[in-house]
Amino acid sequence: xxxxxxxxxLSTEKDFDGDSFSPIxxxxxxxTGGAAAHGRASGRxxxxxxxxxxxxxMPAELGGDGRGSNPEQLFAAxxxxxxxxxxxxxxxxxxxxxxxxxxxATVGFGRDPGDGGYLLRVDLVVTWPGVDAEVATPLMEKAxxxxxxxxxxxxxxxTTITLAAS
Numbered sequence: 001x002x003x004x005x006x007x008x009x010l011s012t013e014k015d016f017d018g019d020s021f022s023p024i025x026x027x028x029x030x031x032t033g034g035a036a037a038h039g040r041a042s043g044r045x046x047x048x049x050x051x052x053x054x055x056x057x058m059p060a061e062l063g064g065d066g067r068g069s070n071p072e073q074l075f076a077a078x079x080x081x082x083x084x085x086x087x088x089x090x091x092x093x094x095x096x097x098x099x100x101x102x103x104x105a106t107v108g109f110g111r112d113p114g115d116g117g118y119l120l121r122v123d124l125v126v127t128w129p130g131v132d133a134e135v136a137t138p139l140m141e142k143a144x145x146x147x148x149x150x151x152x153x154x155x156x157x158x159t160t161i162t163l164a165a166s
Contacts, residue, residue: 012089012146021158031056040071062109072107075120079149080105083124086143086150094139102127122153 016022027047034042034055041064043056056071058064080103088098108121128136144150 008085010089012093012142045069045074072109072120076105076107076122079107079122079153080124082149083126083143083147086147087126087140090139090142090146096131096135096139100127100129 027049029045029047029052031039031043031045033039034044036042039045039056041056041058044054045056046053055068057066057068059070059072060066064070083105084101084103087101087103091098091101104125104127106123106125108123110119110121111117112119126136126140
């Protein structure tokens with residue numbers, strides 16, 4: 001018999017009115033370059049707690065060997081999991097079962113026609129058997145407004161880049 005996993009105690013209420021960002025959870029993942037000294041091509045990603053520890057490889061479509069995870073897969077997994085969590089939360093608030101919900105995130109890596117740089121594009125597809133579109137659509141919209149990954153996609157994310165002291 002497996003132990004039941006506790007649901008998070010997060011809410012959809014606007015119960016924070018502080019003046020600045022207030023982190024609830026913080027994690028650090030460090031990527032090293034591996035044999036090619038290129039994190040994306042031959043790197044290793046390891047979380048500070050050691051729970052995540054995996055090889056990174058370029059997908060075959062980008063000239064790599066495809067024998068490891070790549071940043072787009074990891075981003076897609078994070079986005080899909082986060083959106084699923086937000087949708088599950090709002091479903092429960094409406095007394096709907098989230099048991100059959102699945103979220104597929106497709107992440108496309110490509111060139112920006114505006115400046116030639118690189119961009120990501122994300123497409124989410126929600127499967128929710130037994131729930132009509134008229135019921136699911138407003139809940140997906142609410143989940144979109146709650147999910148930090150979705151908010152990052154349409155609002156941007158404050159980012160700092162710092163050189164560590166050597």
